[in-house]
Amino acid sequence: MNTKLDNQDYMSYLYSEIDLSGLEIDGKTMTQKTEAEIVLTFNRGIMHSHFRLGVNDTIMCYNGHKYIEITMECLKCIIGQVLKRNGIEPKVRMINEIYSFCVLHLGIKNYKPKKSIVAFKNGVLDLDTMILHPHDEIFETNIYIDINYSPNEKTDRFSHFLDMVLPTREYHDVLQEFFGSMFTENRERPHRRLCLLGGDEKYLIEALIKAMLGNNCFTEFTLDKLIGRDSKMRTIAEVHNKLVNFSHSETPIYITEDPFNFFAQGWVMAHYDYRKPFKANRTPVLIEVVNSLSSQKDDLDYKRIKIDLKSKLTEEQLKSELEYMLEFELCGIINWIMKGRKRYVERNLSPLWN
Numbered sequence: 001m002n003t004k005l006d007n008q009d010y011m012s013y014l015y016s017e018i019d020l021s022g023l024e025i026d027g028k029t030m031t032q033k034t035e036a037e038i039v040l041t042f043n044r045g046i047m048h049s050h051f052r053l054g055v056n057d058t059i060m061c062y063n064g065h066k067y068i069e070i071t072m073e074c075l076k077c078i079i080g081q082v083l084k085r086n087g088i089e090p091k092v093r094m095i096n097e098i099y100s101f102c103v104l105h106l107g108i109k110n111y112k113p114k115k116s117i118v119a120f121k122n123g124v125l126d127l128d129t130m131i132l133h134p135h136d137e138i139f140e141t142n143i144y145i146d147i148n149y150s151p152n153e154k155t156d157r158f159s160h161f162l163d164m165v166l167p168t169r170e171y172h173d174v175l176q177e178f179f180g181s182m183f184t185e186n187r188e189r190p191h192r193r194l195c196l197l198g199g200d201e202k203y204l205i206e207a208l209i210k211a212m213l214g215n216n217c218f219t220e221f222t223l224d225k226l227i228g229r230d231s232k233m234r235t236i237a238e239v240h241n242k243l244v245n246f247s248h249s250e251t252p253i254y255i256t257e258d259p260f261n262f263f264a265q266g267w268v269m270a271h272y273d274y275r276k277p278f279k280a281n282r283t284p285v286l287i288e289v290v291n292s293l294s295s296q297k298d299d300l301d302y303k304r305i306k307i308d309l310k311s312k313l314t315e316e317q318l319k320s321e322l323e324y325m326l327e328f329e330l331c332g333i334i335n336w337i338m339k340g341r342k343r344y345v346e347r348n349l350s351p352l353w354n
Contacts, residue, residue, distance in 0.1 A: 010070070011078050011085075013063040018045030020086045035094055042079075043101045050137035051102060052111035055240070055278045059102070060111040062137045066119045066144040067111065069241075075102060115183045115243065115282075117141040120149040127183055127338060128345075142241060143183075143217055145334065153332035158208075158325055165201040165309045173340070173350040174305060179209065180341025182243040182285050186267075192353065193223075193286040195304045197293065199311025204322050206246060206289050208333060211326055217242055222249040223286060227300070229254055233277060236270035240280040250290045252298035305353065 020041055052060040052067060059075055060067040070078070079098050080090040088094075116127040117139050123132040124139040132149055133139065162172055178194050196202040210218055219242050222228075225235045226245065239245050267281035293306075313321065325333070343349060 010061050010063040011081050015082050015085050039097045042098050054111045067142050113140045119144045122148040150331055155329050155332035155336045158329050164312045170352055174352045176340030177344045179337045180344045183341050192303055192305055195288040195306045198309035201309045202289050204318050219245045223247045223253050227255050233270045236268050236280050237272050239284050241282050242284040245284045245286050247288045252294050252296050255299045
């Protein structure tokens, strides 16, 4: 589910779309006619914000850059807060009328996002064509990277870092292609998980990916909670629509038949608390970040891509490298990943995948 920050962003966007300045509003003597005008003006603004119907009675709301997921109960609270921002004491009747209009508006279209559509500060990038479009509600995505995109940015420092810590040059391609696979649909993926081993250099790579994606596009659950015998439908619901799940557990995985579909091209049953089950078919790629692996093989050991990173830098050097890359090379790293995605989609993969 979305964060409080997402709710605040959507409330601010909705507030900017709704202009009640032309109405004569006096909370003490408000007439039914004024209330009706407020509801009508509010609903006109809502029409521009383009709702979509999400899974399991959730609503996807456009906030000017991306779609965020909220519950119907949360929408009522946001409506009340927007009215308050306009100096209107929200009445239950007004909120219910606006809310009813929202629900009616939801019948127009289901939310059908693509992981090939990524929103940035300065537009929306179609990864299949690499064309940057202006922000628009027609681009259904919940992926937002909080930087300005530029196709010309490079990764000199990052590339040098990989040269130092990866076992061979071939692993550049594997890493590039695997990270590119984050931006593909389940049906396009072979059944693999990435395992980063070795020194603290692996945490720098993890930190870069997290910073690039933002908090709403990754999760951190142990693999046993997702694909093991202890997997929970609630946990799977939490990772639905995410791009990557990081795991820091070194425990072997023993799977049951159903969770195996998490890796496959099908779907897995999931549900939020107190809600109906749904089919989760937009599961993330899986990355293990561990110091070492158990000597006991698990059910999916053969599906691991293992990369043992060399320990080359001190803690201070790693901190300095991370700060530099975050400030100057994050967009270049995105371009680097997109080159890997292109090879991944075309199945022009490194032999190390096999």
